[in-house]
Amino acid sequence: MTTCGGFCYADTIGFRFWSFWKGECFMAAHRINTTTTLRIKVENGTTSGGLLKYATRSFGGINPELADEDFYAVGQGLAALQSHEVGDIQRLDTSTLATD
Numbered sequence: 001m002t003t004c005g006g007f008c009y010a011d012t013i014g015f016r017f018w019s020f021w022k023g024e025c026f027m028a029a030h031r032i033n034t035t036t037t038l039r040i041k042v043e044n045g046t047t048s049g050g051l052l053k054y055a056t057r058s059f060g061g062i063n064p065e066l067a068d069e070d071f072y073a074v075g076q077g078l079a080a081l082q083s084h085e086v087g088d089i090q091r092l093d094t095s096t097l098a099t100d
Contacts (some may be wrong), residue, residue: 031095
């Protein structure tokens with residue numbers, strides 16, 4: 001461990017959290033192996049209480065570098081092909097966090 005002047009961590013009861021006061025640092029984390037999934041929620045009936053139920057259509061293998069505007073446009077295009085009413089277009093980015 002080294003002393004730093006920025007964000008640091010403290011170890012309390014086995015948990016590590018960000019702190020300014022202890023003066024110990026660890027290496028900066030970055031994302032690797034990012035995958036992106038497009039999810040479209042569609043109405044799929046109602047519950048016994050009368051609330052809407054939803055099903056999710058997932059499309060994986062999407063380039064994580066795709067801008068949000070372009071991602072949304074793709075989602076709208078796929079949503080237009082659905083036979084059920086669309087509730088949401090969602091972007092799910094999943095990454096592994098690593099240090100150098």
